Amino acid sequence: MTTATRLGRLGEEIIDRGLEGLFVTTLVNVxxxxxxxxxxxAVYVSGGGEAVFVTDGRYRDQAAAExxxxxxxxxxxxxxxxxxxxxxxxxxxxxxxxxxxxxxxLAELLPSVALVxxxxxxxHLRETKDAxxxxxxxxxxxxxTRALLALLEGPLVGRTEREVARDLExxxxxxxAEAIAFETILAAGENTAIPHHHPTDRLLGTGDLLKVxxxxxxxxxxxxxxxxxxxxxxxxxxxxxxxxxxxxxxAGLDLLREGxxxxxxxxxxxxxxxxxxxxxxxxTGLGHGVGLEIHEDPFIAASHTGKLTSRTVxxxxxxxxxxxxxxxxxxxxxxxxxxxxxxxxxMTKDLLEIG
Amino acid sequence: MTTATRLGRLGEEIIDRGLEGLFVTTLVNVxxxxxxxxxxxAVYVSGGGEAVFVTDGRYRDQAAAExxxxxxxxxxxxxxxxxxxxxxxxxxxxxxxxxxxxxxxLAELLPSVALVxxxxxxxHLRETKDAxxxxxxxxxxxxxTRALLALLEGPLVGRTEREVARDLExxxxxxxAEAIAFETILAAGENTAIPHHHPTDRLLGTGDLLKVxxxxxxxxxxxxxxxxxxxxxxxxxxxxxxxxxxxxxxAGLDLLREGxxxxxxxxxxxxxxxxxxxxxxxxTGLGHGVGLEIHEDPFIAASHTGKLTSRTVxxxxxxxxxxxxxxxxxxxxxxxxxxxxxxxxxMTKDLLEIG
Numbered sequence: 020m021t022t023a024t025r026l027g028r029l030g031e032e033i034i035d036r037g038l039e040g041l042f043v044t045t046l047v048n049v050x051x052x053x054x055x056x057x058x059x060x061a062v063y064v065s066g067g068g069e070a071v072f073v074t075d076g077r078y079r080d081q082a083a084a085e086x087x088x089x090x091x092x093x094x095x096x097x098x099x100x101x102x103x104x105x106x107x108x109x110x111x112x113x114x115x116x117x118x119x120x121x122x123x124x125l126a127e128l129l130p131s132v133a134l135v136x137x138x139x140x141x142x143h144l145r146e147t148k149d150a151x152x153x154x155x156x157x158x159x160x161x162x163x164t165r166a167l168l169a170l171l172e173g174p175l176v177g178r179t180e181r182e183v184a185r186d187l188e189x190x191x192x193x194x195x196a197e198a199i200a201f202e203t204i205l206a207a208g209e210n211t212a213i214p215h216h217h218p219t220d221r222l223l224g225t226g227d228l229l230k231v232x233x234x235x236x237x238x239x240x241x242x243x244x245x246x247x248x249x250x251x252x253x254x255x256x257x258x259x260x261x262x263x264x265x266x267x268x269x270a271g272l273d274l275l276r277e278g279x280x281x282x283x284x285x286x287x288x289x290x291x292x293x294x295x296x297x298x299x300x301x302x303t304g305l306g307h308g309v310g311l312e313i314h315e316d317p318f319i320a321a322s323h324t325g326k327l328t329s330r331t332v333x334x335x336x337x338x339x340x341x342x343x344x345x346x347x348x349x350x351x352x353x354x355x356x357x358x359x360x361x362x363x364x365x366m367t368k369d370l371l372e373i374g
Numbered sequence: 375m376t377t378a379t380r381l382g383r384l385g386e387e388i389i390d391r392g393l394e395g396l397f398v399t400t401l402v403n404v405x406x407x408x409x410x411x412x413x414x415x416a417v418y419v420s421g422g423g424e425a426v427f428v429t430d431g432r433y434r435d436q437a438a439a440e441x442x443x444x445x446x447x448x449x450x451x452x453x454x455x456x457x458x459x460x461x462x463x464x465x466x467x468x469x470x471x472x473x474x475x476x477x478x479x480l481a482e483l484l485p486s487v488a489l490v491x492x493x494x495x496x497x498h499l500r501e502t503k504d505a506x507x508x509x510x511x512x513x514x515x516x517x518x519t520r521a522l523l524a525l526l527e528g529p530l531v532g533r534t535e536r537e538v539a540r541d542l543e544x545x546x547x548x549x550x551a552e553a554i555a556f557e558t559i560l561a562a563g564e565n566t567a568i569p570h571h572h573p574t575d576r577l578l579g580t581g582d583l584l585k586v587x588x589x590x591x592x593x594x595x596x597x598x599x600x601x602x603x604x605x606x607x608x609x610x611x612x613x614x615x616x617x618x619x620x621x622x623x624x625a626g627l628d629l630l631r632e633g634x635x636x637x638x639x640x641x642x643x644x645x646x647x648x649x650x651x652x653x654x655x656x657x658t659g660l661g662h663g664v665g666l667e668i669h670e671d672p673f674i675a676a677s678h679t680g681k682l683t684s685r686t687v688x689x690x691x692x693x694x695x696x697x698x699x700x701x702x703x704x705x706x707x708x709x710x711x712x713x714x715x716x717x718x719x720x721m722t723k724d725l726l727e728i729g
Contacts, residue, residue, distance in 0.1 A: 077570075077658075112474065114473065114475045114478075115473055115474075115475050116473055117473060117474045118469065118470055118471055118472060118473060118474070119467065119469035119470075119472050119474060119491065120469045120470050120491065120493075122474045123469070123491075136474065136475065138475075181547075185544065185547055189540065189544070192536075192540055198557075202553075215432075303432075
């Protein structure tokens with residue numbers, strides 16, 4: 020049982036922290052630990068991993084189907100039901116998401132308990148993916164790249180950014196996506212200079228760069244992929260910028276290995292951009308974990324003090340953005356292993372000249 | 375200036391509550407007060423309505439464009455920047471959404487200030503819509519109903535729930551929706567008995583009930599509409615259930631007037647279902663406010679102690695759900711006035727027999 024394994028690991032972590040239990044109130048963490056996909060639920064986990072799942076009456080049937088192996092309480096008073104089952108004098112709370120009001124109510128219900136901020140314990144567990152998760156991520160990435168390849172068969176020139184973005188999304192649905200992973204970023208020409216551009220009515224034209232940052236969601240898991248192509252023949256500037264980003268991405272990807280410091284992967288990708296003279300045109304982050312959330316731990320940054328572990332899934336996405344002119348980003352979702360990372364978004368990174 | 379008016383009203387409310395300022399950290403409330411549509415921002419509002427808007431460097435240009443008339447601070451430390459500008463000894467916090475960690479940080483930054491839970495002050499202001507908001511809601515509702523009317527021209531029989539749901543969504547985009555307001559609920563046959571059914575690969579067949587709960591989003595504002603039709607000729611049971619829901623909806627709608635107790639509108643719609651013998655088959659809530667959120671205050675319930683005010687926009691959505699057999703829901707988004715409510719989702723509620 021996947022959820023039993025996850026609860027068991029969390030139970031050990033709870034004990035390691037010197038706590039006797041944890042109130043898991045962050046919905047995505049609840050899903051991770053129980054399988055529950057509804058919009059209102061929580062789970063109390065004891066040191067040792069025993070769990071009580073709570074949700075309201077709307078989700079009675081769904082909870083029975085999705086959470087078969089964990090005790091349920093159906094109630095409108097989620098905190099009350101959890102407090103009743105909790106025992107101990109030092110219990111953890113997810114203080115990074117728990118609201119002040121919810122905290123006040125828990126404190127009132129459990130006056131002799133110390134409610135201890137137990138920051139991101141479940142998020143930390145979620146960094147390392149299990150087989151079920153990797154399979155879902157693989158399928159999401161596969162749908163994504165197949166959809167983009169089909170889209171690039173065209174026609175593209177003469178259609179609007181908005182139309183083409185929707186076309187891509189529809190192709191992901193047709194291939195089995197349950198949802199899109201995030202609002203598609205599809206930018207043409209000078210709009211490619213905007214890192215997180217919203218598609219507009221701008222027409223795609225011959226000679227334009229076309230940047231597409233997109234992904235499918237499958238079983239709750241997100242794919243995240245960016246490719247930048249040229250519509251027609253690439254000019255020298257487009258080739259230069261694309262090559263610089265591609266080198267940077269390769270340099271960063273190469274260090275996404277078990278045991279490597281996250282900050283070293285960051286430095287590697289940045290170093291390549293610095294060597295080609297483009298570092299100042301890179302204005303976003305280099306990458307992030309991907310899983311039940313589109314952006315989750317770990318975030319690739321110079322300030323990150325940790326090392327990469329196998330079975331972490333994350334993105335590497337350097338870019339060059341020149342306001343008014345254009346930009347290029349290349350992004351993959353990859354699986355960290357002891358050796359070279361496994362790229363899940365398997366699609367060429369050659370500069371494609373379309374149509 | 376719309377945002378100046380909103381800030382002015384909030385400033386007065388802050389004083390009325392005996393506070394000297396409010397930390398507005400709920401993103402949708404920040405949008406309401408400033409116009410900012412990014413994913414990270416906050417605004418400190420003093421008693422009297424002076425405001426300082428804070429966001430991070432990613433949003434420098436967007437903030438300049440969207441929030442032209444309010445002082446900005448660009449920083450990664452939103453709470454720190456707000457705390458620096460706050461003055462007073464009793465300052466409000468949005469305790470229903472502020473996290474325990476953010477609260478702890480504010481308390482550390484402002485050790486001599488009492489941080490007072492000022493529950494849902496902005497949500498309360500948001501219940502009464504201004505002209506700009508009503509216009510956006512009107513456009514969202516108009517797009518929604520036009521899309522459904524076009525969809526119902528068919529063909530429908532032989533296609534899957536999933537396909538038809540996406541077809542409807544694409545039509546809303548084509549008509550100018552910036553997004554769908556929520557995941558479309560489209561159910562055929564026995565699936566109509568599930569109040570919040572997710573579209574499946576079930577084929578639509580002749581004789582089926584078809585229930586569609588959907589809406590477009592325009593300028594951040596959501597439409598919410600449900601119609602239930604029959605594919606082919608309706609049988610007696612379908613007619614009976616549809617008529618009972620329609621009567622209930624009319625009875626509820628009729629009381630959505632300025633000055634009427636919310637609980638009376640609830641009782642009216644329920645009373646009609648009781649009279650027709652179907653009350654037990656109604657298992658959801660009767661309605662909710664609609665605006666920048668798809669579900670917002672006020673929620674129609676027997677326990678609601680308030681009265682309706684003009685310019686509130688909300689839904690009325692009774693239904694009958696018979697597990698294994700089918701169900702009917704009829705829902706409109708309406709604008710409360712001193713007289714009869716103005717129905718924004720203007721589409722017939724006759725039982726349509728399609729194809």
